[in-house]
Amino acid sequence: MSMLADKFDLLTLADAAELLHCSKAHVCKAINGRVRGCAPIPSVSLGRRRLIRRESLHQWLEANERVAGDGNLTTLPRRDAGKRG
Secondary structure (H helix, E strand, C coil), X not given: CCHXXXXXXXXXXXXXXXXXXCCHHHHHHHHCCCCCCCCCCCCEXXXXXXXXXXXXXXXXXXXXXXXXXXXXXXXCCCCCCCCCC
């Protein structure tokens, strides 16, 4: 990580993807607001590079958690859940 990233605790797309256990492409979709049911992940553009503050990512995760009445985390149904092939 660069000195700038260390000072502000910034994450690259690869760092965020590793923390979220998903692909960099999925992080890009989340940044651009293309993940259904979730607000965009706040990020900063530096040229072609996108950086995410670690604290912003934690806040985004907390804001997008869904808790069922029994206290268990739930997820949104998949888009193809009702389709049969």
